[in-house]
Amino acid sequence: MPDLPYTRIISLVPSLTELLVDLGLIDQLIGRTRFCIHPEGIDDVEIIGGTKNPNLEKIVELKPDFIVANKEENRKEDIELLKKYTKVRVTEIDSIQDAILEISSLGEILGVKEKAGAMVNKITALLNDRPSKPPLSVAYFIWKDPWMTIGNDTYIHDVLHKYGLDNVYGLRKRYPKTNLDELLGHSPELILLSSEPYPFKEKHIDEIKSFCPDSRIELINGEWFSWYGSRMTKAFSFLNDWRASL
Incomplete structure (x- = not known):
């Protein structure tokens, strides 16, 4: 894998932790919440608390260079504090389109654009193949x-x-x-x-x-x-x- 822009990533969102691993970034992932249980093989990544009560001191001590969070799942005051120490990406996902755009954006930011693009294509194909049934x-x-x-x-x-x-x-x-x-x-x-x-x-x-x-x-x-x-x-x-x- 080519040089990546961020090598010490912490995820505060279970679904995005899974995304990061599936984008090939498990070696860059240094912290996760206790709710981040997917995919298999993530047990060795350090737990830094929960989504609503992360151990902020521990996170700072780990010296991440990128944190991914979510507007709904994480507390604003925690995010604002962490922004003083490192780059924090605050996602806001209210629709399928939001999610697809975020996969593409994170792929671009984290240096895995091609993998993210392939994932988006697969998701889009599955969605387009959904059955047509009466409501x-x-x-x-x-x-x-x-x-x-x-x-x-x-x-x-x-x-x-x-x-x-x-x-x-x-x-x-x-x-x-x-x-x-x-x-x-x-x-x-x-x-x-x-x-x-x-x-x-x-x-x-x-x-x-x-x-x-x-x-x-x-x-x-x-x-x-x-x-x-x-x-x-x-x-x-x-x-x-x-x-x-x-």
Whole structure:
């Protein structure tokens, strides 16, 4: 690999940690959060805390020359402090297009433009190959107590939209709170219970079924809908098959 512009990289975002490794930068990656568990082989990269509570002193001691963060996943005050010590790339991903542009931008910045371009081409091809199916109304839950769903300015909403799944909470922003009485009023054809950040289980299907007996309810791998970056290749391949089955 030719000389790279940055050789001491820390990632504060799990999906972007996976992206950096898949772009061939694992030898340059010197720090990750404890939530950065993908891909395999990352165990030797030092953990520097969580996304919301990174060990700032440890990060500074590692002397990174590049940190990748995210506006939503990381705290503004942590990012502002780290900017005093090194270059910090703050990503903002609210759509598939945002994610694709960020892969290209990071590829350019980090000296792996060709690999990033090949990844973008693969993601785009998978997205273009998605099945054409009649639309379904959908509710996508990310939390319980209180029940929380997703609004129209999120990456998850855009993925649903691209696959012909009409978000019944799509008139709202970010991550609105709701309840099962309101859900009943929407009567979605499909209800998806994400595996993250709340670990929904079969018992929650039964709870919702008592309110919405006519809805199809599924436990779904949240990574397929919320992890941008290189995970999009696996996600869109899965979603193409899954959507065709609905």
